[in-house]
Amino acid sequence: MMRDWANWALETARVRGATYADARVMDIRQRDLSTKNGRVGTLAESESLGIGVRVIAAGAWGFAATDQLTREGVQACAARAVSIAKASALTKRGKLVLAPEQTHVDTWQNPFVKDPFRIPLERQLDLLLAADKEMSRVTGVTLTETSMQFRRIEQLFASSIGSVIQQVKMQSGCGIVATSFGEHEIQKRSYPNSFGGQYMLAGYEMVEALDLVGNARRVGEQAVALHKATPCPEGARTIILASDQLGLQIHESIGHPIELDRVLGQEANLAGTSFLTIDQLGKLRYATDMVNVVADARLEHGPGLGTFGYDDEGVPAQCIPIIQNGRFTGYLSNRETAPVIGLDRSGGTMRTESWSRLPIIRMTNVSLLPGTWRYDDLIADTDDAILMETNRSWSIDDKRYQFQFSTEIGWEIRGGRRTRMIKNPSYSGITTEFWNSCDAICSREHWTLWGTPNCGKGQPMQVMGTGHGAAPARFRNIKVGSAFAR
Amino acid sequence: MSAARTARRSRPRHRMKRGPAVAAEHLLSLAELRRIAERIFRFSEADETEVQIDVVSDALTRFANNAIHQNVAEQSVSVSVRTVFDGQTARATTNKTDDESLRRVLAASATLARSQPRIPGLLPMLGAQKYPKVRRFFDATAAATPQDRARMVKRVVSLAEENKLNAAGIYTTGAFRSMLANSRGLCADYEYTRAEFSVTMMGEDSSGWAKANEPDLVKLDPEELASRAAAKAVGTRHPREIEPGRYTVILEPAAVLDLVGFLFYDFSATAVADKRSCLNERMGKPVMGPNIILWDDVGHPLQLGPPYDGEGMPRQKVLLVDRGVPRNLVYSRATARKMKKKPTGHGLSLPNEYGEAPVNLVLEGGTTSLQEMIASTDRGILVTRLWYIREVDPYEKVMTGMTRDGTFLVKHGRVTGGIKNMRFNQGVLELLSNVELLGPAVRGAGEEATEMVVPAMKVRNFHFTEVTKF
Numbered sequence: 031m032m033r034d035w036a037n038w039a040l041e042t043a044r045v046r047g048a049t050y051a052d053a054r055v056m057d058i059r060q061r062d063l064s065t066k067n068g069r070v071g072t073l074a075e076s077e078s079l080g081i082g083v084r085v086i087a088a089g090a091w092g093f094a095a096t097d098q099l100t101r102e103g104v105q106a107c108a109a110r111a112v113s114i115a116k117a118s119a120l121t122k123r124g125k126l127v128l129a130p131e132q133t134h135v136d137t138w139q140n141p142f143v144k145d146p147f148r149i150p151l152e153r154q155l156d157l158l159l160a161a162d163k164e165m166s167r168v169t170g171v172t173l174t175e176t177s178m179q180f181r182r183i184e185q186l187f188a189s190s191i192g193s194v195i196q197q198v199k200m201q202s203g204c205g206i207v208a209t210s211f212g213e214h215e216i217q218k219r220s221y222p223n224s225f226g227g228q229y230m231l232a233g234y235e236m237v238e239a240l241d242l243v244g245n246a247r248r249v250g251e252q253a254v255a256l257h258k259a260t261p262c263p264e265g266a267r268t269i270i271l272a273s274d275q276l277g278l279q280i281h282e283s284i285g286h287p288i289e290l291d292r293v294l295g296q297e298a299n300l301a302g303t304s305f306l307t308i309d310q311l312g313k314l315r316y317a318t319d320m321v322n323v324v325a326d327a328r329l330e331h332g333p334g335l336g337t338f339g340y341d342d343e344g345v346p347a348q349c350i351p352i353i354q355n356g357r358f359t360g361y362l363s364n365r366e367t368a369p370v371i372g373l374d375r376s377g378g379t380m381r382t383e384s385w386s387r388l389p390i391i392r393m394t395n396v397s398l399l400p401g402t403w404r405y406d407d408l409i410a411d412t413d414d415a416i417l418m419e420t421n422r423s424w425s426i427d428d429k430r431y432q433f434q435f436s437t438e439i440g441w442e443i444r445g446g447r448r449t450r451m452i453k454n455p456s457y458s459g460i461t462t463e464f465w466n467s468c469d470a471i472c473s474r475e476h477w478t479l480w481g482t483p484n485c486g487k488g489q490p491m492q493v494m495g496t497g498h499g500a501a502p503a504r505f506r507n508i509k510v511g512s513a514f515a516r
Numbered sequence: 517m518s519a520a521r522t523a524r525r526s527r528p529r530h531r532m533k534r535g536p537a538v539a540a541e542h543l544l545s546l547a548e549l550r551r552i553a554e555r556i557f558r559f560s561e562a563d564e565t566e567v568q569i570d571v572v573s574d575a576l577t578r579f580a581n582n583a584i585h586q587n588v589a590e591q592s593v594s595v596s597v598r599t600v601f602d603g604q605t606a607r608a609t610t611n612k613t614d615d616e617s618l619r620r621v622l623a624a625s626a627t628l629a630r631s632q633p634r635i636p637g638l639l640p641m642l643g644a645q646k647y648p649k650v651r652r653f654f655d656a657t658a659a660a661t662p663q664d665r666a667r668m669v670k671r672v673v674s675l676a677e678e679n680k681l682n683a684a685g686i687y688t689t690g691a692f693r694s695m696l697a698n699s700r701g702l703c704a705d706y707e708y709t710r711a712e713f714s715v716t717m718m719g720e721d722s723s724g725w726a727k728a729n730e731p732d733l734v735k736l737d738p739e740e741l742a743s744r745a746a747a748k749a750v751g752t753r754h755p756r757e758i759e760p761g762r763y764t765v766i767l768e769p770a771a772v773l774d775l776v777g778f779l780f781y782d783f784s785a786t787a788v789a790d791k792r793s794c795l796n797e798r799m800g801k802p803v804m805g806p807n808i809i810l811w812d813d814v815g816h817p818l819q820l821g822p823p824y825d826g827e828g829m830p831r832q833k834v835l836l837v838d839r840g841v842p843r844n845l846v847y848s849r850a851t852a853r854k855m856k857k858k859p860t861g862h863g864l865s866l867p868n869e870y871g872e873a874p875v876n877l878v879l880e881g882g883t884t885s886l887q888e889m890i891a892s893t894d895r896g897i898l899v900t901r902l903w904y905i906r907e908v909d910p911y912e913k914v915m916t917g918m919t920r921d922g923t924f925l926v927k928h929g930r931v932t933g934g935i936k937n938m939r940f941n942q943g944v945l946e947l948l949s950n951v952e953l954l955g956p957a958v959r960g961a962g963e964e965a966t967e968m969v970v971p972a973m974k975v976r977n978f979h980f981t982e983v984t985k986f
Contacts, residue, residue, distance in 0.1 A: 064869055067790075070632045071869025075624050076609035080592065092662075093588040097611045107591075114575075114587045117662035121670050123583040151631035172791045175869070211791035216910045296580045298684035299716045299725075300963060302903075302920075305985070386590045423906040425939070427918045432939060432984035434916050436908055456908070458939070458982060489578055489686045490588070512981045513908045513916060513941050 032057075032196075035104050036188035039083045042108035044190065048085035048115070050128065051108070052189035054342060055081045056385035061147060063154055064177040065162045070155060072177075080385035083111045089126055090118035095386040129368040129376050131345055133192040138339025140329065142200045142233030146180035149234045154178055158204075161242040165208040168250030170257075173209035177226060178202075178237065179483075185385075193344040201335065201495065203229035203483055204237045208250040210257065217256035217453065219438055221245045223274045224421050229481030229495060231333040252439060252451075259453035262440060264511035268415035269457055270408065270504045273472075275437050276398065277480035277498035278421045283461040284316075284323055285396040285496065287430035288352055288360070289379075289487075290367040292391075301487050302428025305461070306358065308371055314358040317465035320401055323353040325362055327378060327394035332479040334497020336394035338381075343389055345378035352396065356466075364391050383492035390488050395479065397499030401471025405502055408470050415443040416510060418455045423513075426461075434458040436513050456513035464505060472501035543658075544571045544593065546705050549695040552595060552613055557699050559619050562599035562626060564641045566698040566827075568865065570594045573658075574690030577665040582673045582683055584666060598866060599625040600641070603634035605867055635867075639849050644701040647823045647830050648815060653691070654732040657709035660689035668713075672742040676717055679746045685715035689733060696828050706822035712961070713738040716921055717749040721986065722934055724748025725901050725921035727770065727961045731820060748900055748922035752934025757983055758925065760938055764896035764952075765978040766889045766926065769960040769970050771899045776879060777965020778907065778915060779944055783812070783836050784862075785845040785855055786871025794913040794945065795842050802840045804948035807882070810837035812846060812862070812874035818959040818969045819876045826865035834860050836874065840949070848872040881971030882954030889953050889974040891929045897978075898924040898931060902940075905964045913944040917964075918984065939982040950976045 036053040043051035057079045064071040080097035081104060092115025096107040146154075158176040165174040181201040188194045205227015209218040222228040222240055230236050271279060287304040291297055306314070317323075324331075327338055327347035340346055343365055350360045361367075363377040381392040409417075418437040426433040440455030441448045479499040486493050553567045571593045578586040596609040599622065606628030610621040665687045676683035693707040712729035713736055725748065726741040767775070779794075787793035795803075814821050814831040823831055827849060834844050847855065848863030851871045862872040890898065900922030908914040919937045926932065955972035 066869035069869075070635070071867065073606040073628050073632060073867055074608065075628060076596075077621075078594075078609075078611045080611065090584065091587060093586070095588070095590045095592070097592050110589055114589060114662045117666040118577075118584040118587040120663070120666040121579065121582070121584045121673055123581065151628060155632055209790075209792060211796060211911070214797075214911060216792060294581070295682065295684060295718075296585055298580055298682075298718060298723075299578075299686060299714055386592055388586055388588050390586075423908050423916065425904040425906045425916045425918065427937060427939075427984045427986075428903055428920055429984075429986060431986070432918070432982060434939060434941075434982070454909070460985065489586075490574070490576055490590075490688075513914075515941070515981065516979075 032186040035081050035099055036186055038101055038104045039081060039108040040188060040190055042105040043083060043085045043112055046109055046112040048087045048112050050086040050190055051083065052187065052344065053081055053083050054185060054187050054382065054385055056183060056185040058384055059182045061180045063158060064175065065158045066175050067173065068159065068162050068166060078384060081107060082385045082387065083108045084388060085111045085115050086126055087112045087115035088119035090115050090122045092118055093388045127369050128365040129374060131365060131376065134340060134344060134346065135194045136339065137196045139198040140200060140231045140333060140337060144234035146202050146234040147182065157242060161206045161246040164243055164246030165206065165250040168247060168254055170210050170212060170254035171208045171250045172211045175207045178204040187340065187342065187344050189344050195340045195344060197339050199231055199338065200233055201229060202232050202234060202236045203227060203481065204240060204242060206242050206246055206249060208253040210253040212257050215257065217253050219249045219253040220420055221249045223480060224438060226483055229335055229483040231335060231337050255451060256439060256453045259451040262416065262452050262455040262511045262514065264515050266507050267510045268412065268504065268506050269508045269510060270412065270415055270417045270443065270502055272417065272419035273476065273478045273500040273502055274480060275418055275421050275435065276500040276503055278424055278482065279435065280396055280398055280498045280500060281482055281496060282424060282426045283430060283433055283464065284352065285393040288362050289391050290361040290363045293361065294367060294370060300489050305429045305431050310358055311371065312359060315356055315466065316353050316358040316462060317356045318468050319356045320471055321353055321356050321465060321468055322399040323396065324399060325350040325352055325394050325396045331395050331397065332499065334395035334479045335481040335483060335495030336497040341378040341380045342382045343376065343380035345376045348378045350377045362391050362393065381494055383494055387490065387492045390492065392487065392494045393485065393496040395497030395499065398471065400474040400477045400501050403470050403472045405472050405476045408472055408502065408504060409443060409448060410446040412443045412504065413445060416452055416455055417441040417443055417448065418457065431460050433461065434513055454514045457508050457510045458512055459508055464508065467505045467507055468503055469506055470504040472503065477501040543573050543691050543693050546693065546695065549693065553695060553697040555615065556597060556618050556622060560599065560622050562601055564600040564699050566598040566641055568596040569695045571693045572690065575662065576686055576688040577662065577669060578686050579669050580684035582676055584669055587662060595621065597621050597625045599629050601626065601629050603638050604629040604632055605635065605638060607867065637853065639853065641698045641700045642702050642828045645704065645828055645830055647704060650823055652708035652731045652820055654709045657689050657711045657731065657733040658691040660733055665689065668738050672715060672738055675739065675742050675746060679750060681717040681719055681746055681749050683715060683717055687738060688712045694822065696824065702828045704824045704828050708820065711736045713741055715742050715745045717745040719749045719753055721754060722749050722752040723921045724752065729961050729967065752922055752924065755934035755936045757936045760980040760982050762977045762979055764893055764974065764976050766886065766893065766896060766898045767973045767975060768900050769958050769972050770962045771902045772970045772973050773960035773968050774902050774905055774962035774964040775915060775944060776970065777968055778905065779913065780875065780877060781873050783845050784871050784873050785847045785851045788845060792910065794911050799842050803842065803945050804837060804840040805951050806839045807951055807954060808837055808840050808948050809880040811835055811878040812876050813878045814876040816876065816878050816969055819878065820967065821876055825861045825863045827863045829859055829861040829863060831861035834874065846872050846874045875966055877968040879957060879968065879970045881957030884953040884955055886955060886972050889972065890926050890931060893926045894928060896926045898926050908941060914941055915944060916941045936986060937984050938980040940979055941981045942979045947975055947978065952976055
């Protein structure tokens with residue numbers, strides 16, 4: 031039926047005067063489980079099926095979406111998209127030119143071992159409750175939380191250039207959090223990452239491999255120990271970022287500023303613009319020589335939340351070099367924006383949250399490629415630094431220049447050894463100055479492809495998952511501690 | 517602040533229209549929602565069954581670089597079912613309304629419910645309730661077309677061009693209808709419309725912003741908002757950099773909303789019980805200034821939202837902070853039972869681990885105008901809007917974020933020009949202890965918090981820690 035619905039939409043759009051049309055049918059199934067303090071919290075499943083139709087008519091864009099999947103419903107939706115496009119034409123400027131793209135007829139599915147929707151709910155809840163119980167055994171832990179989320183997206187893309195692409199994506203995520211209130215402060219530790227844990231394009235095997243129960247006690251103990259830890263000092267220091275925190279640093283200070291729609295002002299009202307103006311492409315010294323960053327949506331990069339076969343504009347997954355040996359070399363683009371910077375093809379980064387939303391430029395897997403350092407050697411080579419791990423808060427200005435991050439936990443590195451625990455660690459800086467202070471990146475064996483499931487962008491707001499590969503890295507002369515300075 | 521050239525004022529006339537692009541044409545009626553709920557109750561074998569149905573017909577016209585670049589519409593339905601079997605409960609949701617799909621969503625809910633341990637103290641569903649009438653559905657909003665929105669955008673773009681500015685923003689109109697019903701006879705319904713306009717005006721090295729939303733499109737004035745944003749963009753041209761530090765600030769309502777809005781969950785009784793609220797061990801103590809009075813009041817004329825909570829309890833007006841002292845929390849039915857309190861009608865849809873939250877905050881205002889605040893300030897900063905606000909310290913409620921789109925230096929009682937944007941690290945409780953003047957409370961519209969009724973504020977000792985490059 032998906033094919034029929036798409037065909038009805040494309041045909042109606044053509045008859046109504048669209049010069050280009052594409053349709054996305056998406057069938058999204060999601061399961062959410064959580065526990066708190068030893069009890070089941072959320073226990074929910076949802077399904078959502080519908081179609082989104084995007085057209086160019088009268089030289090302007092229109093989009094409409096519906097879940098009324100009768101022939102009449104789909105045709106009315108396509109007609110609405112054309113009517114909206116004609117209204118858009120009231121203020122259009124210039125000619126709308128799309129970068130050429132070949133016709134693709136294909137299917138794609140990410141590999142996974144265990145379908146999480148076929149794993150008995152009791153087994154999933156037992157695992158979460160066991161991890162919850164382990165954390166609660168630690169004296170001083172005042173709140174324990176665990177969660178799992180699974181999502182299966184089956185989608186069909188069809189366009190007026192003849193492409194028909196079917197894809198199935200299976201996504202899994204899980205995490206645990208221990209919180210401790212004491213001595214008039216709240217401290218918490220998360221595993222394997224904060225804000226929901228780790229998410230990948232994978233099956234239930236990802237959950238099993240993370241060993242939530244085996245890490246639960248340590249998480250609880252660290253949350254309690256943080257109360258008596260040394261406060262983060264203020265001043266300029268060397269810092270080492272663990273790969274989980276570095277993943278978010280990449281997301282905020284590289285991933286967002288390279289979105290070409292932001293650069294061109296299309297997101298100015300909400301998400302903002304970017305300091306990376308087009309004149310800097312190929313010229314800006316973004317980072318030190320050792321820094322290489324790619325936006326790679328291909329499966330060979332790993333099962334990240336930004337991995338797919340084709341984007342939501344029918345363009346195959348690609349690897350775009352973003353920073354090569356420290357120099358800025360590429361943006362995230364789509365068929366509309368690629369020609370603006372002289373590209374003859376889209377970078378394939380158009381993604382949509384659901385059938386009801388217009389695809390927009392999104393990060394794929396924006397990853398820092400591994401360096402050469404073994405982690406132990408990096409620590410041994412560092413005389414005086416703070417190691418920061420697991421994000422607690424993040425904020426960056428609307429051009430993506432000035433940022434401030436704080437992490438759940440830090441460690442003092444002194445004389446080549448990890449020594450005291452540091453609480454309330456934070457650091458801040460200007461994006462290009464920060465990346466130009468990087469002097470060591472750990473090797474592939476320490477590299478993790480993190481999933482950020484909650485990236486918000488667009489109006490109406492869309493939440494998208496993005497991937498960020500990172501290994502621990504060292505940065506010199508970074509301002510620390512200003513978040514807690516009084 | 518320099519004055520921008522204002523647009524020619526010609527208000528569109530609103531009348532009910534028909535056609536495929538009109539929101540109201542696609543909304544299921546309350547009678548249709550009722551019939552869906554009745555089919556579910558008929559199919560259900562659960563001890564108790566609850567149905568939440570939401571229908572949406574929403575449209576958004578988005579513009580940037582003085583042209584419409586995205587223009588979208590959505591029609592959708594959501595049917596969410598909660599079943600209870602012998603003290604177990606869970607939720608399943610679908611967007612299909614045929615019999616087979618409704619049976620399947622019931623079965624999914626039942627399977628989820630039965631997979632877990634019994635929930636001690638799970639309360640029976642509520643029976644029929646009475647709710648105050650609220651009128652928040654307006655035909656003018658429901659009848660808006662893409663052409664109406666595009667014509668208004670064109671006028672706003674003309675205003676931008678007259679001021680040599682670049683406009684970006686949104687103009688959205690939508691109609692929404694909901695029903696919450698259960699097998700014990702509860703049936704609550706709510707319908708509303710929403711119109712929102714947000715605009716950023718950008719110059720070479722400056723920007724200005726304004727935003728508002730109203731259930732009734734007739735009360736929304738995009739051209740006035742555009743003029744205001746243009747004046748800010750013109751007034752902040754060639755911004756100067758000033759040293760970070762502690763300053764007196766005048767926060768416009770959007771800035772107050774986005775900062776103070778982060779307090780909302782701290783007033784959840786569950787958050788206090790979980791020891792993750794900043795009010796833990798602070799209830800009854802003067803932690804804010806004596807001029808701070810905070811309510812949760814869904815019935816306030818400037819508030820929106822249904823008059824019932826996620827379980828169908830009527831929402832009550834609650835005095836959260838009285839003259840600087842946190843006095844009351846909000847309670848779901850289950851939390852109230854556990855804490856031997858009365859439920860206040862702020863429960864979230866079950867099952868959940870968060871309990872309840874006040875979502876209709878009203879911060880009482882004063883009588884000082886923004887101009888009077890500026891005139892009374894020897895040296896300070898006027899803030900239009902804050903951005904990317906995140907919690908740094910949950911117990912001291914220290915938030916970080918940036919100023920954006922209209923940050924001015926005030927000297928000797930006058931706005932003297934724009935300054936480069938700055939990062940703040942500021943405790944919200946400390947901020948609310950340092951409020952010197954309050955403006956009249958208005959319905960605020962920001963980007964980081966849900967809408968509340970808030971005043972502008974003049975605050976001493978606001979903590980800016982760093983400055984950015986623009």
